[in-house]
Amino acid sequence: MSETIVFGLCAAVVIGLGLYGAIVDPRPLRKILAFNLLGSGVFLVFGVVARRGAAAGFPGDPVPQALVITGIVVAFSATALALALLLRYFDATGSTTLHEGVAEDAGPDSTEP
Amino acid sequence: MTIVPALDLFVAGIVLIVAVWTVAARDTMSAVVGFVAYGLLLALVWVRLGAPDVALTEAAIGSGLAGALLIGAATRLRAGEPSVSTERLGGAGRVLAMTLSAVVAAAVAVVLLSLPDPAPSLASEAAANAGVTSLGNPVTNVLMAFRAMDTMLEKVVLLLALLGVWSMARDHAWGGRPRSCRRADPEGPLVLLARVLPPVGVVLGISVLWVSADHPGGAFQGATILAAMWLLVLMAGLGDVPAAGGRRLRLVLVAGPAVFLTVGLGGLALGAAFLSYPPAWAKPVILVIEFAMVLTVATTLGLLVAGPPERSAER
Amino acid sequence: MSVVLDLITIAAVSAGVVFFLAGTVGLLRFPDTLTRLHALTKADNLGLGLVVLGLLPQVGSLRDGLKMICVWLLVLLAGATVSQLVAQAARRDGPGSDGAAP
Numbered sequence: 001m002s003e004t005i006v007f008g009l010c011a012a013v014v015i016g017l018g019l020y021g022a023i024v025d026p027r028p029l030r031k032i033l034a035f036n037l038l039g040s041g042v043f044l045v046f047g048v049v050a051r052r053g054a055a056a057g058f059p060g061d062p063v064p065q066a067l068v069i070t071g072i073v074v075a076f077s078a079t080a081l082a083l084a085l086l087l088r089y090f091d092a093t094g095s096t097t098l099h100e101g102v103a104e105d106a107g108p109d110s111t112e113p
Numbered sequence: 114m115t116i117v118p119a120l121d122l123f124v125a126g127i128v129l130i131v132a133v134w135t136v137a138a139r140d141t142m143s144a145v146v147g148f149v150a151y152g153l154l155l156a157l158v159w160v161r162l163g164a165p166d167v168a169l170t171e172a173a174i175g176s177g178l179a180g181a182l183l184i185g186a187a188t189r190l191r192a193g194e195p196s197v198s199t200e201r202l203g204g205a206g207r208v209l210a211m212t213l214s215a216v217v218a219a220a221v222a223v224v225l226l227s228l229p230d231p232a233p234s235l236a237s238e239a240a241a242n243a244g245v246t247s248l249g250n251p252v253t254n255v256l257m258a259f260r261a262m263d264t265m266l267e268k269v270v271l272l273l274a275l276l277g278v279w280s281m282a283r284d285h286a287w288g289g290r291p292r293s294c295r296r297a298d299p300e301g302p303l304v305l306l307a308r309v310l311p312p313v314g315v316v317l318g319i320s321v322l323w324v325s326a327d328h329p330g331g332a333f334q335g336a337t338i339l340a341a342m343w344l345l346v347l348m349a350g351l352g353d354v355p356a357a358g359g360r361r362l363r364l365v366l367v368a369g370p371a372v373f374l375t376v377g378l379g380g381l382a383l384g385a386a387f388l389s390y391p392p393a394w395a396k397p398v399i400l401v402i403e404f405a406m407v408l409t410v411a412t413t414l415g416l417l418v419a420g421p422p423e424r425s426a427e428r
Numbered sequence: 429m430s431v432v433l434d435l436i437t438i439a440a441v442s443a444g445v446v447f448f449l450a451g452t453v454g455l456l457r458f459p460d461t462l463t464r465l466h467a468l469t470k471a472d473n474l475g476l477g478l479v480v481l482g483l484l485p486q487v488g489s490l491r492d493g494l495k496m497i498c499v500w501l502l503v504l505l506a507g508a509t510v511s512q513l514v515a516q517a518a519r520r521d522g523p524g525s526d527g528a529a530p
Contacts, residue, residue, distance in 0.1 A: 034136055037148070040155060056237040061239075062251035301516070
C-alpha cells in the first residue's frame with residue numbers, strides 16, 4: 001500500500017503549488033492553470049482515499065472514483081467558462097491582467113505598492 | 114518487489130517537477146504545455162491508484178480537451194503578454210503566500226497520513242448491489258445507478274457552462290457561429306488526418322462507451338473521443354460549427370438531460386423513487402440514457418472548446 | 429518455449445527503450461525545431477514499435493495483440509501528421525525563431 005503514501009504526499013504538494021500559483025501570479029490565465037493544478041491535487045486526495053478503501057475484489061472504492069470523474073468534467077466546464085470570460089475581457093480592454101480591478105477585489109494582489 | 118515502489122516514487126517525482134514547471138515557467142505557452150504533460154502523467158498515477166476509468170477521463174478531458182482549450186487561449190492572449198512582469202507580487206507577499214501554501218500542503222499531508230486504518234469503504238456495498246443492474250464495472254454502476262443524480266446534474270452543469278460561454282458573444286454574433294479556424298491546406302496533412310481518423314475515432318468512442326458496462330471506459334470518455342473527432346474535422350475546415358441559434362443543435366444539447374430526467378420522473382411515477390430503474394430493465398434503460406448522454410456530452414464539449422459565437426449565423 | 433518468448437520481449441523492449449531515451453535526449457539537446465522533430469520521430473515510430481513488438485509474445489489473446497498493433501498504427505498516423513504541422517509552422521515563422529525552447 002506504499003503507493004497511497006507516495007501519491008498522497010504528491011497530492012499535498014500539488015495542492016500547495018496550485019495555491020501558491022493562484023495567489024502569486026497576476027496573469028488570469030496562469031491563475032486558471034494554477035487553480036486546475038489545485039483541483040487535480042484534490043482529486044488525487046480522493047484517489048488515495050479510494051485506493052485505501054479497496055475491498056470486495058475492487059482495486060479501489062468506486063464511489064470516490066466516480067465522484068472524481070464527475071469532478072473532472074465539471075472542472076473542465078468551469079475552465080472553459082473562465083477562459084471565455086478572460087478572452088472577452090482581453091478583447092474589450094486589450095489587457096491580459098486585471099490591473100484596474102486590483103483595488104476592489106482586495107485579494108492578496110492588493111499588497112502591491 | 115521493490116521495483117514497483119521505486120517506480121511510484123519516480124512517477125511522483127516527475128509529476129511534481131512538471132507541476133512546478135507549470136507554475137513557474139515564464140512563458141504562458143510553456144506553462145500550458147507543461148499542464149498538458151502533467152495531465153498525461155497524472156493518468157499514470159490514476160492507473161497506479163487502481164482507477165483506470167479516472168485515468169481515461171483525466172487523459173481525455175483533463176489533458177486533451179482542456180489542453181486544446183488552453184493552447185487556443187494562450188495563443189490569442191500572446192499579443193498582450195509582455196507588459197506583465199512588472200506587476201508581480203512583492204517579496205513579502207510572496208513569502209506570505211509561500212508560507213500559506215506550505216502550511217496547507219503540510220496539513221493535507223498530515224491528514225492523509227493519519228487516516229483511520231481499516232479505511233471506511235463503500236466498495237463492498239457497491240459489490241453487493243451490483244447484481245441489481247447487471248453491470249460489471251463498479252464505477253459505471255455508481256455513475257449511472259447508485260449516484261445517477263450526480264451524473265444528471267453534471268449534464269446540467271455542462272449545459273450551463275455552455276450557456277455562459279455563449280453569452281460572451283457580442284450582440285451582432287448572438288446565436289451565430291464561433292470564430293473559424295485558420296484555413297488548412299486542402300492537400301495538407303491535417304486534412305488527410307481529418308479524413309482518415311474520424312471513422313476510427315467514432316468506432317473507438319462508441320466502443321469505449323459500450324465496454325464500460327463491464328470494463329474500464331464510460332460515457333464521458335467515449336464522448337470526449339467523439340468531440341475530439343468533431344474538433345479535428347472543424348480544425349481541418351471540412352465542416353462548420355452549427356449556429357448557436359439552430360433548433361436541431363439545441364435539441365441535441367438538451368436530449369441527454371431530457372432523457373435522463375424523463376427516466377427519473379418515470380421512476381417516480383412507476384417505481385420506488387426518482388431515478389429508480391425497473392430491475393428487469395435496468396441495463397437497457399441505462400444504455401438508452403448513456404447513448405443520449407454521449408451525443409449531448411460530445412456536442413457540448415466540442416462547442417465549449419469552439420468558444421462563443423463570433424460570426425453571425427449566415428456564412 | 430516461454431524462455432525464448434521472454435528473451436524476445438526483453439530484447440525488443442530494451443531496444444525500444446534505448447530509442448525512446450535517444451529520442452528524448454535529442455529532443456532536449458538539439459538546436460532547432462526541425463532537428464528536434466527528427467529526434468522525436470525515432471522515439472515515436474521505432475521505440476514504440478519495438479515495445480509493441482516485444483510485448484506481443486506476452487499477450488493473452490489475439491484481440492489484445494491486434495489492439496496493441498492498432499495503438500502503434502494510430503500513434504504513427506498522429507505522430508506523422510503532427511510532425512508535418514509543426515514543421516510547417518516552423519517554416520512559416522522563419523528559421524530564426526525556434527519556438528519556445530525549454
